[in-house]
Amino acid sequence: MKKLYLKDIQPFLDKNFVLVGNENFYFTNIQAAENVNKETLDWVNPIKNNKLHYILNSPAPVILCEKNIQDTIPVQTNKCLIFVENPKMTFLRIANKLFLKSSFDGINKLAVIHCEAEIATNIHIGPNTYVGKCKIGAGSVIHGNCYLYDNVTVGENVVIHANTVIGADGFGYQRNEDGSFEKFPHIGGVIIEDDVEIGANTCIDRGALGNTIIKKGAKIDNLVHIAHNVVIGRNTAVIANTMIGGSVTVGENTWIAPSASIRDQVKIGNNVTIGMSSLVTKSIPDDEVWIGSPAKKLR
Amino acid sequence: MKKLYLKDIQPFLDKNFVLVGNENFYFTNIQAAENVNKETLDWVNPIKNNKLHYILNSPAPVILCEKNIQDTIPVQTNKCLIFVENPKMTFLRIANKLFLKSSFDGINKLAVIHCEAEIATNIHIGPNTYVGKCKIGAGSVIHGNCYLYDNVTVGENVVIHANTVIGADGFGYQRNEDGSFEKFPHIGGVIIEDDVEIGANTCIDRGALGNTIIKKGAKIDNLVHIAHNVVIGRNTAVIANTMIGGSVTVGENTWIAPSASIRDQVKIGNNVTIGMSSLVTKSIPDDEVWIGSPAKKLR
Amino acid sequence: MKKLYLKDIQPFLDKNFVLVGNENFYFTNIQAAENVNKETLDWVNPIKNNKLHYILNSPAPVILCEKNIQDTIPVQTNKCLIFVENPKMTFLRIANKLFLKSSFDGINKLAVIHCEAEIATNIHIGPNTYVGKCKIGAGSVIHGNCYLYDNVTVGENVVIHANTVIGADGFGYQRNEDGSFEKFPHIGGVIIEDDVEIGANTCIDRGALGNTIIKKGAKIDNLVHIAHNVVIGRNTAVIANTMIGGSVTVGENTWIAPSASIRDQVKIGNNVTIGMSSLVTKSIPDDEVWIGSPAKKLR
Numbered sequence: 001m002k003k004l005y006l007k008d009i010q011p012f013l014d015k016n017f018v019l020v021g022n023e024n025f026y027f028t029n030i031q032a033a034e035n036v037n038k039e040t041l042d043w044v045n046p047i048k049n050n051k052l053h054y055i056l057n058s059p060a061p062v063i064l065c066e067k068n069i070q071d072t073i074p075v076q077t078n079k080c081l082i083f084v085e086n087p088k089m090t091f092l093r094i095a096n097k098l099f100l101k102s103s104f105d106g107i108n109k110l111a112v113i114h115c116e117a118e119i120a121t122n123i124h125i126g127p128n129t130y131v132g133k134c135k136i137g138a139g140s141v142i143h144g145n146c147y148l149y150d151n152v153t154v155g156e157n158v159v160i161h162a163n164t165v166i167g168a169d170g171f172g173y174q175r176n177e178d179g180s181f182e183k184f185p186h187i188g189g190v191i192i193e194d195d196v197e198i199g200a201n202t203c204i205d206r207g208a209l210g211n212t213i214i215k216k217g218a219k220i221d222n223l224v225h226i227a228h229n230v231v232i233g234r235n236t237a238v239i240a241n242t243m244i245g246g247s248v249t250v251g252e253n254t255w256i257a258p259s260a261s262i263r264d265q266v267k268i269g270n271n272v273t274i275g276m277s278s279l280v281t282k283s284i285p286d287d288e289v290w291i292g293s294p295a296k297k298l299r
Numbered sequence: 300m301k302k303l304y305l306k307d308i309q310p311f312l313d314k315n316f317v318l319v320g321n322e323n324f325y326f327t328n329i330q331a332a333e334n335v336n337k338e339t340l341d342w343v344n345p346i347k348n349n350k351l352h353y354i355l356n357s358p359a360p361v362i363l364c365e366k367n368i369q370d371t372i373p374v375q376t377n378k379c380l381i382f383v384e385n386p387k388m389t390f391l392r393i394a395n396k397l398f399l400k401s402s403f404d405g406i407n408k409l410a411v412i413h414c415e416a417e418i419a420t421n422i423h424i425g426p427n428t429y430v431g432k433c434k435i436g437a438g439s440v441i442h443g444n445c446y447l448y449d450n451v452t453v454g455e456n457v458v459i460h461a462n463t464v465i466g467a468d469g470f471g472y473q474r475n476e477d478g479s480f481e482k483f484p485h486i487g488g489v490i491i492e493d494d495v496e497i498g499a500n501t502c503i504d505r506g507a508l509g510n511t512i513i514k515k516g517a518k519i520d521n522l523v524h525i526a527h528n529v530v531i532g533r534n535t536a537v538i539a540n541t542m543i544g545g546s547v548t549v550g551e552n553t554w555i556a557p558s559a560s561i562r563d564q565v566k567i568g569n570n571v572t573i574g575m576s577s578l579v580t581k582s583i584p585d586d587e588v589w590i591g592s593p594a595k596k597l598r
Numbered sequence: 599m600k601k602l603y604l605k606d607i608q609p610f611l612d613k614n615f616v617l618v619g620n621e622n623f624y625f626t627n628i629q630a631a632e633n634v635n636k637e638t639l640d641w642v643n644p645i646k647n648n649k650l651h652y653i654l655n656s657p658a659p660v661i662l663c664e665k666n667i668q669d670t671i672p673v674q675t676n677k678c679l680i681f682v683e684n685p686k687m688t689f690l691r692i693a694n695k696l697f698l699k700s701s702f703d704g705i706n707k708l709a710v711i712h713c714e715a716e717i718a719t720n721i722h723i724g725p726n727t728y729v730g731k732c733k734i735g736a737g738s739v740i741h742g743n744c745y746l747y748d749n750v751t752v753g754e755n756v757v758i759h760a761n762t763v764i765g766a767d768g769f770g771y772q773r774n775e776d777g778s779f780e781k782f783p784h785i786g787g788v789i790i791e792d793d794v795e796i797g798a799n800t801c802i803d804r805g806a807l808g809n810t811i812i813k814k815g816a817k818i819d820n821l822v823h824i825a826h827n828v829v830i831g832r833n834t835a836v837i838a839n840t841m842i843g844g845s846v847t848v849g850e851n852t853w854i855a856p857s858a859s860i861r862d863q864v865k866i867g868n869n870v871t872i873g874m875s876s877l878v879t880k881s882i883p884d885d886e887v888w889i890g891s892p893a894k895k896l897r
Contacts, residue, residue: 032786032808088782089772095783110710112409112426112443127710128427128726128743130443130461144710144728145427145745145761147444147461147499161766162728162745163444163799165499168460171520171538174388179552180516180534183496184387185394188331197781200745200763200801201462201821203499203521203539210331217778221769222801223500223823223841225522225539225557235778239769240801240823241841241859243522243540243557253777258823258841259859259877261540261558261576277859277877277891279558279576293576293592293891411708411725411742427726429742429760444726446743446760446798462743464798467759470819470837473687478851479815479833482795483686484693487630500761502798502820502838509630522799524821524838524856542821542839542856560839560857560875578857578875592875592891 001028001039004098006080009041012093018070018083025061025080030095036060043091044069055081064090103141114150126162134167137194149206151189158192161200161222166190170205170228170246184208186228193217199224199240221258233270251286300327300338303397305379308340311392317369317382324360324379329394335359342390343368354380363389402440413449425461433466436493448505450488457491460499460521465489469504469527469545483507485527492516498523498539520557532569550585599626599637602696604678607639610691616668616681623659623678628693634658641689642667653679662688701739712748724760732765735792747804749787756790759798759820764788768803768826768844782806784826791815797822797838819856831868849884 003026006019027041036042042060044051051069055076062080064087065073073081084090103124107113110127118135125131126144134148137156142148146160149167160166172184188207192214198204199222204212207229214220214232221240226232230244233252238244242256245264250256254268257276262268267283274280275291275298284290289298302325305318326340335341341359343350350368354375361379363386364372372380383389402423406412409426417434424430425443433447436455441447445459448466459465471483487506491513497503498521503511506528513519513531520539525531529543532551537543541555544563549555553567556575561567566582573579574590574597583589588597601624604617625639634640640658642649649667653674660678662685663671671679682688701722705711708725716733723729724742732746735754740746744758747765758764770782786805790812796802797820802810805827812818812830819838824830828842831850836842840854843862848854852866855874860866865881872878873889873896882888887896 030783030785030807032805034808086772089774089780092772092780092782095785096781099785100783126745127728128444130426143745143747143766145444145462145726145743145763147425147442149442149461159767162747162763163462163500163743163761165444165461165521168442168499168521169458171498171518171536173518173536174385174391175534175552176388180494181518181536182388182391183395184391185329185399187329187394187398195778199769200766201500201522201761201799205521207331209329210333219769219771219779221823222763222766222803223522223799223821225520227539235773237769237771237779240825240843241540241839245539245557253773258843259558259857263575276861276879277576277875281575427743429725444743444761446724446741448741448760462761462799464743464760464820467741467798467820468757470797470817470835472817472835473684473690474833474851475687479793480817480835481687481690482694483690484628484698486628486693486697500799500821504820506630508628509632522821524819526838540839544838544856558857562874576875580874 003028004041006082008098009094012090012097013082014067014084014090018067019080020070020073020083021076021080022078023080027060027062030091030099041091041094043087045088055079104139108144111144120156132167143200151187151206152192153189154192155194155196155216157195159197160192161198161202163200164198164202164204166192166198166204167206168203170208172208172228172246188212188229190214193234196220202226204230215252227264302327303340305381307397308393311389311396312381313366313383313389317366318379319369319372319382320375320379321377322379326359326361329390329398340390340393342386344387354378403438407443410443419455431466442499450505451491452488453491454493454495454515456494458496459491460497460501462499463497463501463503465491465497465503466505467502469507471507471527471545487511487528489513492533495519501525503529514551526563601626602639604680606696607692610688610695611680612665612682612688616665617678618668618671618681619674619678620676621678625658625660628689628697639689639692641685643686653677702737706742709742718754730765741798749785749804750790751787752790753792753794753814755793757795758790759796759800761798762796762800762802764790764796764802765804766801768806770806770826770844786810786827788812791832794818800824802828813850825862 028039040060043064107125108127111125112130120138124141129146132150134152139157142160143162145163152167169186173181193216195217198220202224204226205228215234217235227246229247231249236254239258241259243261250268251270254272259277262280269286273289278295279293327338339359342363366382406424407426410424411429419437423440428445431449433451438456441459442461444462451466468485472480492515494516497519501523503525504527514533516534526545528546530548535553538557540558542560549567550569553571558576561579568585572588577594578592626637638658641662705723706725709723710728718736722739727744730748732750737755740758741760743761750765767784771779791814793815796818800822802824803826813832815833825844827845829847834852837856839857841859848866849868852870857875860878867884871887876893877891
């Protein structure tokens, strides 16, 4: 493993970071808390209770700590403590850049690509994934066993996890005179903008006539259902097992907790928080927190 | 695009439809409301608020309208307005017949079919779908990445969307003396009758000893769990993320809204409506509406 | 079909079983109640209402009954009634041993296995399943269309049903100064211990830095989400459509009913029962029953 010194991680630190201890220490790995060793870059999670105790007991030579506890920590000459505003963010940036290798190894030979699909270079498409008449942007990763129907547009730097289905027909039927269902035509598409990540075994249906749209930077978890003609706003998170009904629109920077269920046609604003297992039957204005079943505004 | 005139769509209109305006106009396409153009067949959704305004502003030459607003719409000489009972149903029939092409292109060369499976002609089975020792009826479409275990019978004109699993073992265990689970044998099958449609990433388990049955014309959405030995009645709809427990029976023409959860052994009648996110712990007679968690009869 | 006599099933009976009737009768098959015939091994489900009526009307020659009804059943000379403590358990053991054939037919030629994966002999891996840099123990069955990312360890005698995804990245993001999400690195693994069974279309995410662990004998149903760093205890059941948030720990012999949702970081004890559709937001001590949304201790 390569030895990494202060100079290697300085680009990821706050400009006014504070270093206490021996600045010549190095690390070679990152680890779960229980496996931290004498060559680990460690960090102190701000939600931990006894941070001094954690630091004293960590075998790691280099530890990222939050700035506002600096005064409470005695100098450790056998460690290099680095104080920053947000040690979790600093840690994740270092880990992503220095420890994760990208996987743009092209189209797996067992992926199935429609002859009219337009695929950028510098992508990864996993085994047994099917890509219909779609566009896939540069830097995107589609893991294996996914199924993209025709008319799905995937932007740049998108990640789609395994076994996810994008562009299946929406659930739109009319009962006829006999009581049996006739199906509304679903000929729209799905647009996934840049920097979106989508979990495993998730379903995003095509629009009926228009499009279903997932905007830039939105993050969708596993086992989520997003129905036809939904719009999910920028930097919004939709967590596991959530169900979003047809033609729902969700604004920006909104957080939809796991197992929520949102009625069709509802409009959710920006910066909204929806609680776990909430049933949302009404539209929600910007900046509100709603919880419960049916969901109500948190006082 | 082919030009379509009144004579082409007349088979889909009510016998006593009323045409106001120029009957020689034609259309060549169908579109989402925001993309309607000078060659579109448009329609006025009965749930829209200002229908006259919509009609006046639509660039479409031919528009399907509901009969009961006919008196409120001034004659438009630059349009062909066609008044029918149910413009949405009329539109969907025209769209399905004249704009959707069927996709019965046979068994994809990357599908895997058990040597004893019986597959009708005039079907489509997508790439990477596995079909065990099953029967598949004429006119059925099974999209890619599905997995059908042995002993699944699929009727005619069935559609199964991508990544759906049919015939996995049900969840049936007995705790033994040690507290560990022993598994009840699951050797039953699944019967999917004609005209059923099943969404993506859905699971329909096999019966333990008997069968799990989805009756004619039922529609199942994405991410639905249907446990062992369930019976879903004719023309019943089960919407996304719903969980139906073991040996539940559901009658005809029933509507189970998204994210519902139905306890095992429960019996649901005909023409029942179950609300979103409802938890159904008791049997429900015909013709009732139940909502809530636990669900209660709506007064 | 082979004729099976008392001597063939005696190894599966209680030591002090009681046989009433003709001990020379045989059976050749097992069936759903509605299909029982003159050569079936039948059993009386203890939850049935009129057990005498069931026995008198069963055409089966050999019937397993619960010991505590023995005195209420008149002798049937045309049948062989076998009284045991737990006829369902006895039946399932006989059925599993004498009527189910194992399917250890190796790695399907359409499965895709990473060149550094370590796969035991005596396993089954189905078509279109992908196995990354993983270990798979002896006697395990992974059905088709599954996707196992790198760093998944599967023990012995594990069953994983079709289209399940193990080891996808967890949902861990930090909002940065711009409001956009940056991703926490997910480089941990998943450990599935011996005798675990996992349903179809289920997702078990890898740990962020440590591991997600499913302990020996746990049973996970279809469409379940298990987030990063979760620990599920021995012989615990997690039923369909349940959502278990990040870093949750669940003890032994616990039962989590369908459609439950458990908040991240929560600790659930041993021998706990969580009701259907419950929303668990707090930790639960051993031996308690919690239901509702939010869940509360059942008095």
